[in-house]
Amino acid sequence: MVAYALGDDLRSLLFFISGLAQHTRDLLIQPRASLAVSEPDNHEDDPQRLQRVTIAGDAMPIDRHLPEFFAAGEAYLARFPDALPRFELEDFVLFRFTPTTVRYVGGFARAATLRWDEIRSDQ
Numbered sequence: 001m002v003a004y005a006l007g008d009d010l011r012s013l014l015f016f017i018s019g020l021a022q023h024t025r026d027l028l029i030q031p032r033a034s035l036a037v038s039e040p041d042n043h044e045d046d047p048q049r050l051q052r053v054t055i056a057g058d059a060m061p062i063d064r065h066l067p068e069f070f071a072a073g074e075a076y077l078a079r080f081p082d083a084l085p086r087f088e089l090e091d092f093v094l095f096r097f098t099p100t101t102v103r104y105v106g107g108f109a110r111a112a113t114l115r116w117d118e119i120r121s122d123q
Helices: 022-029 068-080 081-088
Strands: 013-018 032-038 052-061 090-106 110-115
Touching: 013 068, 013 081, 022 052, 022 090, 032 110, 068 081, 068 090
Parallel strands: none
Antiparallel strands: 013 090, 032 052, 052 090, 090 110
16 A cells, blocks of 8 residues: 655656565566555445556656656655655655556446556646
């Protein structure tokens, strides 16, 4: 489970995660990743009927010494201002997640797979 914010480039997502976490170490070795986002489960119905998306792509670390880090960090902090103290911790890594595909499941027998460039709002 990771918090995510819209990237400063409006084409990617940002993850800011601890290097102590196994998923961070895994991403540093292999950048292929997916992010599952689901409608909240209110425990009143079958969870298989919840709407959800799985976004697949690559998550690349952003070097703390590059100007890109500061722009992306500001975008992340705009969404999660309470994360500011973690930016002082050297073990946290800021990743730019660039999606390639999105798998939408709208409930039982309602699904579609789309390319990210088909659904981006900047086109």
